[in-house]
Amino acid sequence: MSVKNIFLWYLRGESTAAQRARRITKILLLLALFIVLFWIVPVYKVVQAILAADPLYLLIGLVLSFASTALTAVEMEPLTRNQGIRHNLWQILEINLAVKFYSQFTPTTLVGSGLRWYRLSQPGGKVAESLAALAFFRSLETFLTLTTGLAFWMLAGQVKSLGANLFWIIVVILGIILSWILVTRKSIPLYEWFKTHGGQFLERPLWRPLTRRMEKFLVAVSAYAHMPALDLLLAVFAGVASVMCGILSGVVIAQAVGIEIGFLEMGWIQAVVLFATQLPFAVAGGLGLREATLVALLATYGVGAELSLAFSFLLFVRGVIISLTGGITEAVRALRSTQPKETEPATGNVKES
DSSP: OOHHHHHHHHHHOOSHHHHHHHHHHHHHHHHHHHHHHHHHSOHHHHHHHHHTSOHHHHHHHHHHHHHHHHHHHHHHHHHHHTTTOOOOHHHHHHHHHHHHHHHHHSSOTHHHHHHHHHHHHTTTTOHHHHHHHHHHHHHHHHHHHHHHHHHHHHHTTTOOSHHHHHHHHHHHHHHHHHHHHHHHHHHHHHHHHHHHTTOGGGGSTTTHHHHHHHHHHHHHHHTTTTSOHHHHHHHHHHHHHHHHHHHHHHHHHHHHTTOOOOHHHHHHHHHHHHHHHTSTTOOTTTTTHHHHHHHHHHHTTTOOHHHHHHHHHHHHHHHHHHHHHHHHHHHHHHHHHTOOEEEOTTTOOEEEO
């Protein structure tokens, strides 16, 4: 077997051996990252920084993180409703929390993704509609993360006063909303025009994989081109608010361990960390990759490695707590589904106990 075939087998193979090889590689990479990090930074310094963290700031950061998760339910509700899928906000929130739980504690994110797809499609069996809603949701989440991260990176260091920060944050939010509306309604016609007028190079073998991904993205977002404006605004605004709550949660938790970093700086740092933890070889929500990325990025602001690692560990604990909330909702759901039914002797009607 050639080196190329071995490489393709490792990346795309569906056999048990290929999956085991990828899993072992992830574990080895995770161990190597931690060995290097804790070789440089003494463990006791990280533990001291964690124990000295302000519990009030940690609690506020946790509440803000849960608010960010709750806002994703608000973001998804109009997307599913416009596909004829009827779930209320609480049901969607339960599904999202369950996905976080399974994604955190299982070796693959496919379990969580499949669960969300199945749960949203029930009870009407709207499989295709659920897939379309999730494709749009993922596209919107990626778009928001990328645009806010890029905008905050450009603005960081250029604005100093609180008033200027608030002004530019509002400008970024309005720009994101306008851009997303234009993408959903005008992207396909513009893309077709571009391909017709000089975009033939997109069909070259080098660019074809990127072109196909772009086309899938445009099809997903254009499926909502005729979505009512108010529903689209609600989805985008809730998505932006979710991102902002997540950034603010990071700022507060950083302050808990003594890291003074601004909202704009945390905005682009969080975007980079999020993309890093989504790499194919990430495990347990990006454990290891998140730590290495934060140490490197925060060092540019003069933050010591021990504080960066303490901050990263607290972010991991925050994610675990949110995920365990999903585990609790799953346990409650399982108990309800296994409750015995009682039959009324007089009428013979069946009711839930």
